[in-house]
Amino acid sequence: MTTNIPITSDPNTDIACRTPDMQERSLLRKVIDRIADRCRSRSLFILHYCTGCGAIELPPTITSRFDSERLGIQPMVTPRQADILLITGYLSVKTLKRVILTYEQMSAPKYVVGMGSCTINGGMYWHSYATIKRLQEYLPVDMYMAGCMPRPEAIQQGFLQLIDNIDKGKAIAWQDYYQQYDKYLANQQALFGPDWHTPTDVIAEARHYELFTEKTTGEHTALLAKYASKYVTLQHEEHEEIVK
Amino acid sequence: MSNQQLPEILAAVFREIPNLVFTEQTARRLRVELRPDTLPALLELLKGRAGYLHLSAISCVDWPELDEFELVYHLWSYEVKTLVSAHIYIPKNPGRYVSVYDIFTPAAFFERDIHEMFGVYFEGSPDMERFILTEWTGPPPMLKSFSSLGYVEETFKWEQYSPDWLKEIQANGGGIVE
Amino acid sequence: MRPENYQPVEHPASQEYELYFGPNHPGIEGNYALKVRLTGDEIVGIRADGGYLHRGFEKIMEDRLWIQNVALVPRICVPDPPPMEETYARAVEMIGGLEVPERAKWIRAMILEMSRICGHLFILGGTAAPIGQYSNMFWGVADRDYFLDLFEALTGARVYHMFITPGGVRRDIPDGFLDKLSHILDYLEARLPEYDDLFFNNPVFHKRAEGIGIITQEQALAWGVTGPNLRACGLALDVRRDDPYLIYDKLEFDIPTETSGDVLARTMVRRSEIIESIKILRQIIQHLPQIKGPIRCNLPNPLAWNLPEGDAYARTEAQKGELAFYAVSTGGAKPWRVHVRGPSSMHAVQVLEKLCLGGRIEDIALIMFSLDACPPEVDR
Numbered sequence: 106m107t108t109n110i111p112i113t114s115d116p117n118t119d120i121a122c123r124t125p126d127m128q129e130r131s132l133l134r135k136v137i138d139r140i141a142d143r144c145r146s147r148s149l150f151i152l153h154y155c156t157g158c159g160a161i162e163l164p165p166t167i168t169s170r171f172d173s174e175r176l177g178i179q180p181m182v183t184p185r186q187a188d189i190l191l192i193t194g195y196l197s198v199k200t201l202k203r204v205i206l207t208y209e210q211m212s213a214p215k216y217v218v219g220m221g222s223c224t225i226n227g228g229m230y231w232h233s234y235a236t237i238k239r240l241q242e243y244l245p246v247d248m249y250m251a252g253c254m255p256r257p258e259a260i261q262q263g264f265l266q267l268i269d270n271i272d273k274g275k276a277i278a279w280q281d282y283y284q285q286y287d288k289y290l291a292n293q294q295a296l297f298g299p300d301w302h303t304p305t306d307v308i309a310e311a312r313h314y315e316l317f318t319e320k321t322t323g324e325h326t327a328l329l330a331k332y333a334s335k336y337v338t339l340q341h342e343e344h345e346e347i348v349k
Numbered sequence: 350m351s352n353q354q355l356p357e358i359l360a361a362v363f364r365e366i367p368n369l370v371f372t373e374q375t376a377r378r379l380r381v382e383l384r385p386d387t388l389p390a391l392l393e394l395l396k397g398r399a400g401y402l403h404l405s406a407i408s409c410v411d412w413p414e415l416d417e418f419e420l421v422y423h424l425w426s427y428e429v430k431t432l433v434s435a436h437i438y439i440p441k442n443p444g445r446y447v448s449v450y451d452i453f454t455p456a457a458f459f460e461r462d463i464h465e466m467f468g469v470y471f472e473g474s475p476d477m478e479r480f481i482l483t484e485w486t487g488p489p490p491m492l493k494s495f496s497s498l499g500y501v502e503e504t505f506k507w508e509q510y511s512p513d514w515l516k517e518i519q520a521n522g523g524g525i526v527e
Numbered sequence: 528m529r530p531e532n533y534q535p536v537e538h539p540a541s542q543e544y545e546l547y548f549g550p551n552h553p554g555i556e557g558n559y560a561l562k563v564r565l566t567g568d569e570i571v572g573i574r575a576d577g578g579y580l581h582r583g584f585e586k587i588m589e590d591r592l593w594i595q596n597v598a599l600v601p602r603i604c605v606p607d608p609p610p611m612e613e614t615y616a617r618a619v620e621m622i623g624g625l626e627v628p629e630r631a632k633w634i635r636a637m638i639l640e641m642s643r644i645c646g647h648l649f650i651l652g653g654t655a656a657p658i659g660q661y662s663n664m665f666w667g668v669a670d671r672d673y674f675l676d677l678f679e680a681l682t683g684a685r686v687y688h689m690f691i692t693p694g695g696v697r698r699d700i701p702d703g704f705l706d707k708l709s710h711i712l713d714y715l716e717a718r719l720p721e722y723d724d725l726f727f728n729n730p731v732f733h734k735r736a737e738g739i740g741i742i743t744q745e746q747a748l749a750w751g752v753t754g755p756n757l758r759a760c761g762l763a764l765d766v767r768r769d770d771p772y773l774i775y776d777k778l779e780f781d782i783p784t785e786t787s788g789d790v791l792a793r794t795m796v797r798r799s800e801i802i803e804s805i806k807i808l809r810q811i812i813q814h815l816p817q818i819k820g821p822i823r824c825n826l827p828n829p830l831a832w833n834l835p836e837g838d839a840y841a842r843t844e845a846q847k848g849e850l851a852f853y854a855v856s857t858g859g860a861k862p863w864r865v866h867v868r869g870p871s872s873m874h875a876v877q878v879l880e881k882l883c884l885g886g887r888i889e890d891i892a893l894i895m896f897s898l899d900a901c902p903p904e905v906d907r
């Protein structure tokens with residue numbers, strides 16, 4: 106019996122037990138991120154929220170005829186467990202509020218896909234008082250699918266492209282929301298009024314993901330802090346500045 | 350118009366209402382104009398005597414030159430099989446009228462709709478709360494004085510889009526039809 | 528850690544609580560919301576909240592030419608667009624005094640009936656889903672796709688065809704289309720027994736659907752219920768029969784009814800209507816080749832087309848019930864006013880509220896799907 110089981114290990118040789126240095130760490134991170142991206146791209150959940158008429162092409166896409174499940178794409182009913190927020194067409198201002206609420210509840214990484222020309226420039230309803238015109242002003246959009254309405258094949262092609270983008274680490278629009286939160290908030294406030302707020306503390310999340318930039322906060326988040334202070338955690342100095 | 354084709358049952362009802370003018374538009378379509386104060390009586394009579402059980406819709410039309418709203422009550426009888434559209438005109442100011450909810454239950458929805466889209470108030474309607482435009486702060490949008498395009502241009506940002514092919518067409522006198 | 532301005536919620540003494548049902552909820556059809564008050568799982572108060580799909584159709588139609596609106600109207604009701612086109616076209620024809628050629632009428636009726644089957648297949652799948660029978664949904668959607676393929680062959684689009692225009696239809700039917708259609712009808716007919724086994728005769732479904740959401744005849748008439756929901760109460764009333772348009776007075780078809788007025792009855796009426804539509808389509812397949820002639824009447828330049836002054840009220844039996852357009856023209860190139868009476872404007876608001884009250888929370892989805900309440904045509 107000569108099996109040699111090491112009882113102790115030298116901490117400097119075992120990868121799990123020592124602290125990697127900075128360079129090694131970033132390398133490790135890259136590898137793990139790469140693996141995670143690949144896994145993610147193979148299992149995507151679409152949030153089941155039919156916001157416009159494009160939703161009628163989703164059942165054929167998802168069920169037996171076009172079967173997007175073979176791409177690993179499935180509908181999911183709760184925002185917390187969903188990866189893709191599929192905006193299936195026009196958004197009335199009333200729905201946009203709910204969509205933003207939903208988007209902020211989803212956990213990162215999350216992808217927004219605008220489906221149909223209505224999300225791109227207002228489409229059919231370009232002069233309607235009730236619908237928004239360009240989705241990307243309010244939410245960071247990863248991909249648009251053109252068409253009124255896009256055919257299931259087009260939707261599937263879009264999904265394939267999205268999978269590819271995620272795999273390659275290019276679908277990073279969600280980071281933009283944290284990095285430039287003030288810009289998005291400005292557009293939202295222009296539509297919903299200065300006291301618009303959601304129960305999600307986006308700024309704290311931005312810090313958590315280490316995506317906080319100087320554009321995350323600004324005059325519009327200051328308004329947010331004024332009207333809905335319990336949903337914002339500003340750093341102490343920033344608060345002082347705003348008060349000044 | 351031709352009184353002969355009119356079912357007797359309807360003719361009897363119309364005779365009871367003063368100042369009622371009716372025209373036969375096409376087959377099975379009767380256009381009735383009457384004074385606003387006699388409308389509830391007409392609806393009552395139609396429902397009671399001619400089997401007009403189905404209120405198909407209430408439409409509202411804005412006439413800015415007249416400074417009046419036109420209310421149109423579309424009624425269908427499963428027995429007489431003729432649609433009666435009763436037209437009345439009410440002054441825009443104060444823009445109030447009585448609800449016919451006590452005669453036709455579906456009126457509640459249409460009156461609520463007209464209230465938020467045109468601002469007409471219906472007295473006695475069970476529910477004048479907003480339904481569609483709960484988060485809208487502007488004027489009633491269906492009024493002719495409200496310009497949807499004007500509102501959009503004020504509220505939303507446009508990106509200038511004039512590709513070369515469009516410029517070419519415009520140079521030749523074509524382009525987007527306004 | 529509580530925020531500084533935290534305020535404790537005052538709980539009422541009773542056990543009542545409020546629940547938001549939708550707009551983002553799998554048990555709701557489309558983008559629609561219900562505010563429900565409950566004690567336990569019993570509904571003690573319910574309030575519909577719409578407007579999530581509001582696009583201001585009636586307003587933007589006033590800004591467009593009569594002919595431009597043809598592209599706009601099908602979008603009012605998503606699962607069943609052709610009746611919208613048909614009704615709008617008919618309202619315009621009534622004002623303008625246009626005479627639709629005979630052949631166009633037959634083609635239009637064919638499209639309407641195909642669309643009725645599509646809509647019914649779709650909603651029958653929807654009715655099955657809230658009680659956990661997803662296979663039926665998969666089947667319904669897949670079989671509906673055969674019809675969408677036919678639509679594509681005919682019009683070039685799957686869902687929004689914009690095929691029925693004032694004065695006729697856009698194109699004649701392509702070669703061999705009727706054969707394809709009759710083939711698909713055979714297929715669907717052969718498939719119905721399988722649907723019966725899976726869903727319509729399924730004891731689970733019967734147990735679940737019997738006695739839920741009952742509408743009596745008096746209630747149905749008083750509440751303005753129309754379409755299959757009305758026929759499920761035992762009243763054989765149908766716009767196609769009472770107020771015939773197109774060629775429906777020349778066709779032979781029955782008006783299927785049920786008596787109990789509950790979820791089960793409404794579902795069964797839809798099943799029988801599929802059979803009736805197949806019957807109608809068979810008659811059309813038989814007659815259409817004999818009817819020759821143009822498919823559209825002559826129209827003036829559509830960009831400078833002024834309709835004479837007047838108003839018209841056009842009614843259609845859509846898949847969901849009575850659909851009507853009220854159009855007013857002042858002699859201009861654009862409509863002065865178009866009012867849309869969507870069939871669901873009754874079903875999705877007042878009727879739904881009344882039926883759910885006193886029921887239980889798990890029945891809301893079932894009742895809503897069985898009423899075939901379609902939010903986009905309520906919100907317009």
Ligand code: SF4
Nearest residue numbers: 194221222223253254
């Ligand atoms: S792009 Fe077309 S199909 Fe999609 S929501 Fe807009 S109008 Fe509807």
